[in-house]
Amino acid sequence: MTGRDHARVPTQLGSLLEVNGVSKRFAGIQALGGDDGLSFQIDRGSFVGLIGPNGAGKSTLFNLLTGVLPADAGTIVFEGNDITAASSHQRAEHGIGRTFQTPRTFESLTVLDNVVVGATSPGERLRSALGRKWRRHEAGLVEQARDILDQVGLADRASEPVGDLSGGELRMLGVARQLIRRPTLLLLDEPTAGVHPLLQDRLADLLAGLHRQGMTLVVVEHNLHFLLAIAEHILVLTQGRLLAEGPPSHIRGDPAVVSAYLGEDHAA
Amino acid sequence: MNWPQLLITVATIGSIFGVVTLALNLQYARGGMINFGIVAYFAVGAYTYAIITQPPPKGLDQYAFGLDWPWWAGFLLAGIAALGFAALTGWPTLRLRGEYLALTTFAFAEVFHSFLLNERRIGNGTVGLSNVHRPFGDWGPIEEKYVFAGAAALLLIVTLAAFRQLLASPYGRALDAIRDDEVAAQSSGKPSADMRRQVFLISAVPVGLAGAVYAMFTTLAQPSLFTAEVTFVVWIALVLGGERSVYGAMLGAFGLVFFEEVVRALPFETVRSAQIAASVEHIITGVLFIAVLRYQPFDRIQRKVRAST
Numbered sequence: 001m002t003g004r005d006h007a008r009v010p011t012q013l014g015s016l017l018e019v020n021g022v023s024k025r026f027a028g029i030q031a032l033g034g035d036d037g038l039s040f041q042i043d044r045g046s047f048v049g050l051i052g053p054n055g056a057g058k059s060t061l062f063n064l065l066t067g068v069l070p071a072d073a074g075t076i077v078f079e080g081n082d083i084t085a086a087s088s089h090q091r092a093e094h095g096i097g098r099t100f101q102t103p104r105t106f107e108s109l110t111v112l113d114n115v116v117v118g119a120t121s122p123g124e125r126l127r128s129a130l131g132r133k134w135r136r137h138e139a140g141l142v143e144q145a146r147d148i149l150d151q152v153g154l155a156d157r158a159s160e161p162v163g164d165l166s167g168g169e170l171r172m173l174g175v176a177r178q179l180i181r182r183p184t185l186l187l188l189d190e191p192t193a194g195v196h197p198l199l200q201d202r203l204a205d206l207l208a209g210l211h212r213q214g215m216t217l218v219v220v221e222h223n224l225h226f227l228l229a230i231a232e233h234i235l236v237l238t239q240g241r242l243l244a245e246g247p248p249s250h251i252r253g254d255p256a257v258v259s260a261y262l263g264e265d266h267a268a
Numbered sequence: 269m270n271w272p273q274l275l276i277t278v279a280t281i282g283s284i285f286g287v288v289t290l291a292l293n294l295q296y297a298r299g300g301m302i303n304f305g306i307v308a309y310f311a312v313g314a315y316t317y318a319i320i321t322q323p324p325p326k327g328l329d330q331y332a333f334g335l336d337w338p339w340w341a342g343f344l345l346a347g348i349a350a351l352g353f354a355a356l357t358g359w360p361t362l363r364l365r366g367e368y369l370a371l372t373t374f375a376f377a378e379v380f381h382s383f384l385l386n387e388r389r390i391g392n393g394t395v396g397l398s399n400v401h402r403p404f405g406d407w408g409p410i411e412e413k414y415v416f417a418g419a420a421a422l423l424l425i426v427t428l429a430a431f432r433q434l435l436a437s438p439y440g441r442a443l444d445a446i447r448d449d450e451v452a453a454q455s456s457g458k459p460s461a462d463m464r465r466q467v468f469l470i471s472a473v474p475v476g477l478a479g480a481v482y483a484m485f486t487t488l489a490q491p492s493l494f495t496a497e498v499t500f501v502v503w504i505a506l507v508l509g510g511e512r513s514v515y516g517a518m519l520g521a522f523g524l525v526f527f528e529e530v531v532r533a534l535p536f537e538t539v540r541s542a543q544i545a546a547s548v549e550h551i552i553t554g555v556l557f558i559a560v561l562r563y564q565p566f567d568r569i570q571r572k573v574r575a576s577t
């Protein structure tokens with residue numbers, strides 16, 4: 001069993017994810033990567049904030065990292081393995097989890113099952129599905145899912161159809177579905193958008209806890225108040241290029257970033 | 269009207285088509301695949317059974333193959349042949365979605381149908397294979413027709429039990445997730461393309477087996493029995509019964525077969541009135557079909573049931 005309290009201590013330091021010269025065009029227009037593509041690294045166990053104006057290519061980058069879209073060029077290396085050609089579900093199995101900017105849910109499943117389905121149950125293989133062994137494992141998954149729902153404030157909604165949830169609740173549900181997978185690298189696309197401030201604080205605590213347990217996080221946010229308080233490293237993307245990177249304090253003071261993105265009121 | 273005889277026929281044919289409807293339900297309602305060529309897998313089962321069990325050709329026979337093997341070998345191989353045919357047809361088509369998959373599966377079935385019409389050595393052309401081996405005679409005091417109805421019902425029950433077990437497992441849940449949102453399901457590690465192909469393949473097996481039973485029952489494997497109309501009848505049964513539940517799908521199959529058999533059994537004075545009745549039957553089926561699509565009574569019932577629990 002993959003016990004939830006079993007802390008994941010980083011086994012080795014150094015880079016977890018290496019992005020080398022990656023680029024993507026849509027209908028001839030460069031959405032990501034300049035002339036020689038986008039390159040950067042994510043260290044194991046780090047908490048990275050990814051910011052940039054609308055249309056900068058943040059979500060596109062997530063889509064390339066998770067294999068939802070193929071990259072036009074470049075390579076992606078995760079835990080030392082070149083995963084550039086791996087399919088989306090294989091990358092998930094390798095340990096890359098993500099949420100979507102527009103929450104995606106499984107509408108025919110209950111709230112609880114929307115979380116449980118995030119895990120890879122042994123009963124998902126055809127041969128074991130016809131047997132009974134998966135049932136034991138299933139009870140553990142349900143317990144974990146309830147625990148996670150509790151953490152994201154959806155405990156009392158567990159048996160409802162997912163269509164009954166509000167926009168902010170759906171966003172939390174997306175996070176919950178990834179938590180049950182215990183990914184090595186978790187990519188969150190605007191997790192606080194439309195989420196009540198109190199729940200945002202709870203989410204910040206939750207993410208900080210995952211970080212302490214060794215999970216590597218990359219969070220896209222327009223809510224800089226939220227992000228700069230919890231992230232330890234910031235990547236700034238504009239027009240598909242990396243404009244700057246560094247700790248939040250450094251980013252806040254970078255004149256290029258300030259003029260390109262943050263605006264004058266953040267300069268102080 | 270001879271009710272006992274009619275009910276026995278409905279039980280037999282209804283069970284056979286019920287199996288096909290269940291397979292369609294699995295493919296469509298859970299796998300999100302529209303198969304408009306389901307009749308081809310049914311025909312593959314029937315022909316395989318006939319060829320495996322019939323005696324080698326002699327005299328004026330035009331067909332080239334007859335293995336004269338026992339019925340159970342023919343029955344099992346019918347399922348395997350349908351699986352093989354699904355693998356063959358699924359490989360190029362399953363990358364397609366929605367109406368494109370519907371069109372290609374339909375085209376496949378039509379090609380297969382004209383193959384059967386024109387290829388004498390395999391299925392004896394338009395005449396087809398007659399005198400298909402009927403394995404069950406009377407069992408002591410139980411007449412053959414009851415044995416047959418029982419065998420068909422058994423196939424239906426076993427198919428239903430297997431599908432239910434599958435769909436109630438995490439496998440079924442993953443299928444639902446893939447159908448609801450494939451991208452999100454993949455991001456949760458669900459191999460959507462593989463699972464869809466699996467569903468396509470495994471659901472073809474009972475269809476092939478049902479085809480074998482159908483050939484036993486009619487003692488025929490003939491192109492005219494396996495036209496696109498069979499596909500549409502099964503689809504109508506699925507929609508009438510409510511595609512969301514396996515029981516609805518089965519109920520639709522039995523209901524439709526019952527309706528057809530009753531119309532067929534009505535005593536008519538003239539050939540003309542029988543012809544009119546046959547057309548009216550088609551019209552009524554069509555109107556029912558449209559009404560179900562328009563008012564979706566089964567969805568409403570299901571919602572009510574869910575709300576009350």
Ligand SMILES: Nc1ncnc2c1ncn2[C@@H]1O[C@H](COP(=O)(O)OP(=O)(O)OP(=O)(O)O)[C@@H](O)[C@H]1O
Nearest residue numbers: 026027031052053054055056057058059060061101
């Ligand atoms: N599937 C797609 N097809 C065509 N163009 C796309 C597609 N996805 C993204 N784009 C384009 O690529 C560019 C980058 O989009 P992306 O969604 O990655 O931006 P973003 O940084 O996430 O912006 P936001 O902060 O608004 O979410 C945009 O110009 C967008 O229109």
Ligand SMILES: [Mg+2]
Nearest residue numbers: 058059060101
């Ligand atoms: Mg975005």
